[in-house]
Amino acid sequence: MKLTYFLILIGLISLAGSTRLFLRLRSLPSWRLFFTTSTLFLLSGILLGPHGINLISRTMLLELKPVTVLLMGWVGIVLGLQLRWHHLRRIPLRIAAGSQIQAVVSLLIILGGFLLLWRMWPVLTVPFDSPRLFAMLAVIGLSTAPEVIQISGLALIRNQHSFRTALFFANLGRITAIFAIGILYALYRPSTGLLPLPAVHWIMLTLVLGAALGLVATFFCQHSKDEAGFLSSMTGMIIFAAGLAYYLHLSPLLLTLLMGIVTANSTPRAIRLFEVLSRYDQAVFLLLLILAGALLDIPVPGLVPLLLIYLVLRLLGKYAGNRLANVLLPQHHRSSTRFLLPQGALTLALAINQLQIYADTTAAAVFQILLLGSLCFSFLSLLLLGGWRR
Amino acid sequence: MRILLLFGLFAMMILLQNLGFVTVNNVTARSLMIFGFLILTGTVAGALVLRLRLPGITGYLLAGVICGPDLLHLVQGDVLANLSFINETALTFIALLAGAELRLLMLRQRLRGISWIVLMQSIPGILLVSALFLPLFLYLPALQGYTTAQLAVMALLLGIIAVAVSPSTTVAVMVEARAQGPVKDTVLGVTMVLDVVVILLFTLTVALVAPLLASGAESPHLTGLLLEMGFSMLGGLLTGVIGILILHFITTHRNLVMLGLGLLIVELARDFHLDPLLIAISCGFLIANFSRYGSVFQETIEKVSLPLFLVFFALAGAGLDFTRLAATWPLALLLVVSRLAVKFITSRWGVRAGGLEPQVLQYAWMGFIGQAGVSLGFVLLLEEQFPAAGGFLKQIIIAAIVINQIIGPIMLQYAFDRSGETGVAMK
Structure with missing residues (x-):
């Protein structure tokens, strides 16, 4: 199948999913978590891809890089636009600190665990750039899908405060993951095609570009008169920022996130921008899930132990991180680990992005582990949250 | 303000392309970047020419001429070919x-x-x-x-x-x-x-x-x-x-x-x-x-x-x-x-x-x-x-x-x- 037809097909599936199908199926209690964690769309991608009915070849899929970069740019700016200082300062300090403790502990446990096992059995990761592999898994492993908490929350969490804490943990956790991956990209630059600059310079460049783009976006936000002009200039901003990130091998998610943060805090019209962009949010996430599914490769046997270790370490990391973070919080505010396990489209967006930036066996291994891990955590969440029973 | 922004955008692109951050010519990445850049500069140039009671298209064309091979060399033949689907x-x-x-x-x-x-x-x-x-x-x-x-x-x-x-x-x-x-x-x-x-x-x-x-x-x-x-x-x-x-x-x-x-x-x-x-x-x-x-x-x-x-x-x-x-x-x-x-x-x-x-x-x-x-x-x-x-x-x-x-x-x-x-x- 030609690339355009494939894109149209998966675009239609995503739109149908985000409008009709998704909403209807979500209301079926026993299956809702399955759809909420969007596993259905990941599986659709696998089905359509080279290992399913083979509608599109792997080489052609890799040509979709500009599309995925754009989708990530879209996700980044939508997330950034939500981070208005006006809202952020209302988050209780304990919860903000708790979320960061939870993130740092999870990261240390996953990274530390992998490094320890690597010391013990170096043969485990021979074909890969092990430190990068572990760091990527640890960082991307931080992210949690807040949608699950939102949908299952009211039914499962009897305590409203606990529900809010879990939501904050998930939302702040994924922002932390985006920033952390931006730093990782600066530390591990692709070996060819880039000026050999120190990591700090790349981080500074990302920050400066993000801020500058945010100011430009603010200008367009304030000066666009009609709806068409507004949409057009904002589309231009996202394409430009995503293209810039692609060109400089920076994280499109981080760059557009920064752009969104600056815009959100510079102009009140950013609310309108958020409203316009977030209309397509769900469709963009589903499209990313389908693409991620289609990109799945049959894992090499060496990956299976790594996948199992990742699952155990993330489980441990989230558990320990949550327990430690809960120490800061009063009893009725404490969140539950089981809500922090499911991973959604953002995790896979980060996984695809690192695959595109490094395009090597290590990046492919990270992608496979995260994709399969995401599937495993979805099923695990279903069990832990009692989705099958209800 | 619009003129300043236009200058700023052009300066940003010239700097990015000439500071040599990227040593390998990635046409797809450059094309995507230029695609967005042309939308932005076209929008600003279009708004500027509207003040002169000229159609916006003249501004878009002008933005392209400035970016083109005869002036700033931002849009070159490979990018033009790559964006032909547009x-x-x-x-x-x-x-x-x-x-x-x-x-x-x-x-x-x-x-x-x-x-x-x-x-x-x-x-x-x-x-x-x-x-x-x-x-x-x-x-x-x-x-x-x-x-x-x-x-x-x-x-x-x-x-x-x-x-x-x-x-x-x-x-x-x-x-x-x-x-x-x-x-x-x-x-x-x-x-x-x-x-x-x-x-x-x-x-x-x-x-x-x-x-x-x-x-x-x-x-x-x-x-x-x-x-x-x-x-x-x-x-x-x-x-x-x-x-x-x-x-x-x-x-x-x-x-x-x-x-x-x-x-x-x-x-x-x-x-x-x-x-x-x-x-x-x-x-x-x-x-x-x-x-x-x-x-x-x-x-x-x-x-x-x-x-x-x-x-x-x-x-x-x-x-x-x-x-x-x-x-x-x-x-x-x-x-x-x-x-x-x-x-x-x-x-x-x-x-x-x-x-x-x-x-x-x-x-x-x-x-x-x-x-x-x-x-x-x-x-x-x-x-x-x-x-x-x-x-x-x-x-x-x-x-x-x-x-x-x-x-x-x-x-x-x-x-x-x-x-x-x-x-x-x-x-």
Whole structure:
């Protein structure tokens, strides 16, 4: 199948999913978590891809890089636009600190665990750039899908405060993951095609570009008169920022996130921008899930132990991180680990992005582990949250 | 403030491309970046020229010229080639809009007038330009070695090329100006019909005079062309039905769905060797005239197509060859002036014969000046048929197209302003 037809097909599936199908199926209690964690769309991608009915070849899929970069740019700016200082300062300090403790502990446990096992059995990761592999898994492993908490929350969490804490943990956790991956990209630059600059310079460049783009976006936000002009200039901003990130091998998610943060805090019209962009949010996430599914490769046997270790370490990391973070919080505010396990489209967006930036066996291994891990955590969440029973 | 922003954006791009952060030429990444950059600079430049009461298109073209190979070198040949799909997609959207604008009622009311203008432009118009250039061709040193008959064919083909118009310019200016009224209806109708007539005339002429050319180049087949047109219209009707069904069943995210429809037309046309413009015109026409979704369809397409229009015209600006213009400007200017005169005279003859309104008589001719895609295609065919002289003629015609592409949108905007049709659609 030609690339355009494939894109149209998966675009239609995503739109149908985000409008009709998704909403209807979500209301079926026993299956809702399955759809909420969007596993259905990941599986659709696998089905359509080279290992399913083979509608599109792997080489052609890799040509979709500009599309995925754009989708990530879209996700980044939508997330950034939500981070208005006006809202952020209302988050209780304990919860903000708790979320960061939870993130740092999870990261240390996953990274530390992998490094320890690597010391013990170096043969485990021979074909890969092990430190990068572990760091990527640890960082991307931080992210949690807040949608699950939102949908299952009211039914499962009897305590409203606990529900809010879990939501904050998930939302702040994924922002932390985006920033952390931006730093990782600066530390591990692709070996060819880039000026050999120190990591700090790349981080500074990302920050400066993000801020500058945010100011430009603010200008367009304030000066666009009609709806068409507004949409057009904002589309231009996202394409430009995503293209810039692609060109400089920076994280499109981080760059557009920064752009969104600056815009959100510079102009009140950013609310309108958020409203316009977030209309397509769900469709963009589903499209990313389908693409991620289609990109799945049959894992090499060496990956299976790594996948199992990742699952155990993330489980441990989230558990320990949550327990430690809960120490800061009063009893009725404490969140539950089981809500922090499911991973959604953002995790896979980060996984695809690192695959595109490094395009090597290590990046492919990270992608496979995260994709399969995401599937495993979805099923695990279903069990832990009692989705099958209800 | 806008000027500052424009300078800032250009400075940012120049710095990024010249500081050498990236040592390997990644055309795809650069193309994506340039795509977004052209939307932004086009938007700012468009807003700036609007203050001078010029159409936004002039600003988009200007942004492209500044970014192009003659000035800042930001958009180079590889990026232009990589972004060519934008041109195809934008043209498809322009044609969808054009089709949607062609309302049956309007066509019925103006059929006589439109037919007369097309007739006057395509027969006396072609003959006038040819008659003017034939004596010149006989004395031009670059064209020595050709027989008088061959030079006459060359002059005839030049006449046909000179008559060709640019539907993309017409539709883009019309949408931006939110024009509504007899001048707009006449210009749009004539542009659409003339586009098809000129293609047919060019193909027919080349097919008829093929023995005279003796270039060895294969002449296009008229039957093939007619079949292609027929199937394209059929394809358009089919995609129109798909479009109606989509608009009926999908009520949200219509922007994205219509973008998908446009891409589908481009891809289907490629796969089945059809004309995407004819498919899109027929599709738009069907939806606008035979369903209740005409206005929704038009609104949605207008929203989706703005960034595409911006990049399409900016890329056209970047592709304008000013070096060629500098080398051949006297002859190019002669061609432009004679074309202007011919368009003025023949349009007025047509309007009078068709009994159209006085404002149409006064201003409609200004809508037929823009020239782009089709004419460029003809130039390449001309070069193929006359290998020795083709290069010389190509230089003159392309240089004239550069001028027409710049003055065309300005004149059309002026025509809408003066006839009081600007902004009427919005009201």
